[in-house]
Amino acid sequence: MVKKLSPWGKLAYGIGAGGFSLIDRIMISFLLHYYLIKPIRGDQPLVAPMVFGVVMFLGRVVDAVADPLIARWSDNHGGRLGRRIPFMLYSGIFYVAVFIALFYPPMAAESPVNSIYLTLMLGLYFALFTAYVCPYLALLPELARSGKDRVDLATWKAVFSILGVAIALVGGGILIDSIGIYGMLWVMGGIGLVALYIPVLIRERDYARSEPATLGLRDALKTTFRNRPFLIYLAGNVAFWLGFNIVTLNIAPYVTILLGADEGAVAIYFGLAMGVALLSFPLVNIFSKRFGLKAVMLSSLILFAILLPGLYFLGQPLFGLSPELYGYILMALMGLPVSVLFVVPDAIVAAVSDLEERLSGQRREAMYFGAQGFILKLALGLSTIITTGLLQLFGGSAARPLGVQLTGPVAALFIVIGALIFLRYPEREVTSYEQKTIGV
Numbered sequence: 001m002v003k004k005l006s007p008w009g010k011l012a013y014g015i016g017a018g019g020f021s022l023i024d025r026i027m028i029s030f031l032l033h034y035y036l037i038k039p040i041r042g043d044q045p046l047v048a049p050m051v052f053g054v055v056m057f058l059g060r061v062v063d064a065v066a067d068p069l070i071a072r073w074s075d076n077h078g079g080r081l082g083r084r085i086p087f088m089l090y091s092g093i094f095y096v097a098v099f100i101a102l103f104y105p106p107m108a109a110e111s112p113v114n115s116i117y118l119t120l121m122l123g124l125y126f127a128l129f130t131a132y133v134c135p136y137l138a139l140l141p142e143l144a145r146s147g148k149d150r151v152d153l154a155t156w157k158a159v160f161s162i163l164g165v166a167i168a169l170v171g172g173g174i175l176i177d178s179i180g181i182y183g184m185l186w187v188m189g190g191i192g193l194v195a196l197y198i199p200v201l202i203r204e205r206d207y208a209r210s211e212p213a214t215l216g217l218r219d220a221l222k223t224t225f226r227n228r229p230f231l232i233y234l235a236g237n238v239a240f241w242l243g244f245n246i247v248t249l250n251i252a253p254y255v256t257i258l259l260g261a262d263e264g265a266v267a268i269y270f271g272l273a274m275g276v277a278l279l280s281f282p283l284v285n286i287f288s289k290r291f292g293l294k295a296v297m298l299s300s301l302i303l304f305a306i307l308l309p310g311l312y313f314l315g316q317p318l319f320g321l322s323p324e325l326y327g328y329i330l331m332a333l334m335g336l337p338v339s340v341l342f343v344v345p346d347a348i349v350a351a352v353s354d355l356e357e358r359l360s361g362q363r364r365e366a367m368y369f370g371a372q373g374f375i376l377k378l379a380l381g382l383s384t385i386i387t388t389g390l391l392q393l394f395g396g397s398a399a400r401p402l403g404v405q406l407t408g409p410v411a412a413l414f415i416v417i418g419a420l421i422f423l424r425y426p427e428r429e430v431t432s433y434e435q436k437t438i439g440v
Contacts, residue, residue: 003206005143005153012198013143014156016088016136019195020129021164023099026172026188027125030181031102032056035118040181042108047115055115057381059122064377066130071370072220074135075363078212082204084135084142084366091131092196096189098124103185132196134373138366139199141350142208147431148289150350151343155285158342160195162278167191169267211363220364223356224371229430230352234372236422237345238379240301243414244341245383246407247308253396253404258314259327260398269331276335277342284343293344293351294427300340301419307333308415311408315401351430386410 005013034040036049047055070087077083102121105114140157144150168188175184215223225231255266288296310330315323353368387407390396394403 005149005202005207009143009202009207010149010152010156012202013139013153014158014160015195016160016199017157018160018164018167019092019192019198020095020133020136021161022168022188022195023096023164023192024129025165025168026185027099027102029168029172034103034181035105039108040103041105044109046105046107047110047118051115052118055119055122058119059126060377060381062123063126063130064374066127067134067370067373067377068217068221068367069370070130070134071138071364071366071368072215072217074138074366075220076212076214080205082208083212084139084208085200085202085204087135088132088196089200091128092193092200095125095128095132096193096196098128099192100185100189103181130373134366134370136199137346137349137369139202139204139208140346141353141365142204142363143202144350147293147347147351150347151285151288151293154343154346154350155281157346158339159278159281161342162274164192164195166271166274169270215364220367221371224364224367227352227355227368229355229426230349230368232421232425233345233348233352234375236418236425237372238375239414239418239421240304240341241376241379242383242386243308243411243418244304245380246387246411246414247311249384249387250404250407254311254314255327257396257398257401257404258311259323260315261324269327272328272332273335273338276332277339278335280336280339281343284339288344288347292427292431293348294422294425296340297344297348298419298422300337300344301415301422303337304334304415305412305419307337308408308412311411312405314405348425355430 032052035046035052037045039046074083074087077086079086081089098121102118102125106117107114140150140153144153172184172188175187179187251270252266255261255269259265284296307330314327314330316326317323318326321329349368349372350365353363353365356364356368390406390410391403394406395401396403
């Protein structure tokens, strides 16, 4: 008989998300800057800009491909520590080490040696990121068997994810000013490392039925994509992420081009959305348990679809408001549906993964998160192409801002498609099976 996870266990699980969110945000925010704009060594770019873009794309390919591979390995692993904890235990320290090593290029000027080094280090970075995060996500449905407990775990994960991003964005700049870039990297790496290893203290076998699966990779993927509720959820979520990532790619242009503010103001607008999201997590938790995950997810999609076209009017005096105040209000309101994005999808994947036991007689939670990760990362690449296409066709500068303005309405269109798909999500079927398996 497995135990019920304690409040401390739920907190410990959530802290892990703060670790990889902090480290990944530092990498995303500073790597390009210190390779191309303000080189961390010397006074010239360390690689050609096109090389950096290609290498980053290849890293994302590694990230996408690694998802199902790590997922299958974790699902089929049988060890005394369980199926998930061993991957987190052995990947965490190497993940942080490679993160720091990324900022130690061997040459002080543009060189093929730096290009090769960056390619190898980014490939390792994304592979190790997946080796930690995929098993970490698969722990959620194993540690929490009821829908309410899963919402709690997803909420704690969301809280620490946002805190990790906030520490990276705010603390990163402060530490660079006080102890330099390398001092910041080692301090942030240390904080991230401690956070990554807090969930490892959870005794997985006390709370999870960690029986290894036996399916090969091809059969595991085929069976996963036979799960109808998962397919409906995934299609809706992909459409949503296509739209949402178009917006996130343009946060800086919204502020600098449409609102005419400086780059420092980006953190204020971004902070408003994240602050409102953080404050909204208790409501998301309560409403998800009371009204169900489907209703809360649909509500957030509808709210996104209403708000996003408003990005077209940034920089214009609307409703008697100054452009600045209008921007503050719009970004703050965005935090409401963003809070749902951080909580509900993980809880839904955890729920639909229960149906796998009916399909194959095995529990393969990691493959569901791995399959989702593979598809979503391809969708994120497509959203980048759509965004750059809008900017190239219609303009992405203060003189020609239409491309930036159109990103809001175009993103809203994808989110409406996601909402229409998600209307077909069979929540009753999923929850009834969940209640049956836990004896409710």
